[in-house]
Amino acid sequence: MSAEAPPAPTANPPALLELDKVRTFYGRIEAVKGLSITVNEGEIVTLIGANGAGKSTTLRSIQGLTKPKAGTIRFAGKEIQNAPPHQIVQMGIAHSPEGRRLFPRMSVRENLEMGAFNRSDREGIEQDTEHVYSLFPRLSERRGQQAGTLSGGEQQMCSIGRALMSRPKLLLLDEPSMGLAPILVDKIFEIIQEINREGTTILLVEQNALIALGIASRGYVLETGRVTLSDRAEALATNDEVRKAYLGIS
């Protein structure tokens, strides 16, 4: 093995997000069993794994929607595992949750405004709204339309756009490819890369491992609440086990 393929992150650059032995329960069911992951500033990191591996729960734990029972979550140097979700949003973490979860009876514009709920700088919000419209021109066309009446792809765009409205340092994306036509998936993932190039760090949860590893710099493979593999994305994409289990290539 060459020395230039370190699977684990080094101390440099500083980790933006660090999960250390996080355990999260739904009632008595342990969904995340001592998970440790790191996301460095400027990266796209992906969590891949089958249904029920604990990917979404990990994101929910980071955002404070489901409090972990044990372990620490450090964001920009601060422990946030006990902070309420609205503080976590203010610190700079935004979440495009599983199933998009738009406010169906609000217009596209109102949904975006809700994304900026904790901001009061009108001009900045206006700029960011325009920026979201430039990333997703379709949303601009439909700004007055009720979010519940959008197509699946448009809803996904609106959900990502809404998350961007809080000007996050870290963007949590949960299954952005779910239920979308392949051509739309490609489009959305291009935009995710663009958002990353603009300086937003991204933690991406995906079942579609192939496309996720295609844009990520590093990846973690989750199985029943544990990390079973972690490596650079290209290495995971060529890993035999991953190929068999998640890429459907034997």
Next chain:
Amino acid sequence: MIDKLPIPRWARRAIIPIIIVPLVVLYPEYYTSLGTSQLIPTLSTAVTMTVFVCMAVGLNMVVGYAGLLDLGYVAFYAIGSYVAGWFASTQFASHSIVFGAVGVQSHAIGIHISIWLLLPVAAAMAAAAGVVIGLPTLRLRGDYLALVTLGFGEIIPQVVRNGDNMFGTGFNLTNGVAGITPIDPMGFRYLHGILPFLPDNFLLTPNLDVWFYRVGLLLVAITVFCSIRLRDSRLGRAWVALREDEIAAAAMGVPLMQVKTWAYASGAFFGGAAGCFYGVYQGGAIPDNFKLYISTLLLAMVILGGMGNVWGVCLGAAVLSYLNQQGLGAIGNTINSNFGTNIEITKYEAGLFGLLIVLMMLFRPQGLIPSSRRKAEFDVVKEEHEAAGVVVG
């Protein structure tokens, strides 16, 4: 239909208020000329209607805006009434405090504070009670939340019923089943000197209902104004987000706990003020007035009028409180005298209101004047049904 007329939008929006507001405000001046039918609301009924409109608009903030079911709203009405009872009567006879009260000797026993000051106090105390009920229920949703509020609405009347001997200490807080009566009257004690047309004491005017009606309308105006301002505020948007999708709202950084607590507090605030006013109007705070029936009636007003829409809720509250107070009895009497029957229609009151709600749910579930968002909600459902119908057909 009105949509098709070539009238500019602003005019259309203005027409209804321009007609309705004078009709409502000037009601005491012309109602006697409407004839002697007992179906014409008396002024006393009109005062009660203003009280229920305030309470229904308050309840609408909790139920219509934030989507939190509250089956115990009567508790806030009770608290408001008892604040009037405590601080404007001879209840606490060991004290002698008189501050701006009307119709009371300067050295009278008991606490006598001006009702004008008690209205905001009652509202604030009800809001505090709203927080108390809100806090333990914050983690609950849907049916569980409804059950807790239902319990709260039952607990408060029980407490006041048994409050004549608090914890066996002999301290008489609420005077038990007898209630606290009489409560001091209202009046413009100080303004009367400057503006003589404002009466010193409502009870000494030729028709005391006229001035109570005017004050009632003032309360309605304040409540409606605040309700609309709140709806359009940041808090109001958070309520809508909460109603639409609680998880998504949390993910957007809406502090759920605070927002829910504020919903209960704001709703309770206006219930407390209305309760205080009604207590003064009735001249007493009596435990038997605070029944579960009031809570369900208020909820029916909100549903009938159109959940979330202030104007709809005002209409629903006016209609139902009229029927409850006078209309049903009058209709019954009219039927009996015209057809020689002998039905006591008021006995079937609860059943009739229940039937009304069922019919509304069947034929106009969005209410008489739905809010635009709620209307959209029902339209989507309708479209889905129609789409399903096409597939089946």
